[in-house]
Amino acid sequence: MAVKAALRGVQVCIGRAENLPFPRHGFDGVLMALTLCFLENPEKAFQECARVLRENAKLVLGTIPADSP
Helix, strand or coil: CHHHHHHCCCCCCCCECCECCCCCCCEEEEEEECCHHHCCCHHHHHHHHHHHEEEEEEEEEECCCCCCC
């Protein structure tokens, strides 16, 4: 999917939610969609989201059960 996105002109950055490759306080928002149930360390991912978010920024979380079809 990263290759397809890049071919369409989308800037792609490969990383892991538990170790985001972005600077501290660099974003006004983070969208974590359909990801949380597949992470090895969800707590670390939330810590990373907090690290990269600016003050008063928003985290939007969309979840599905890991055992759902």
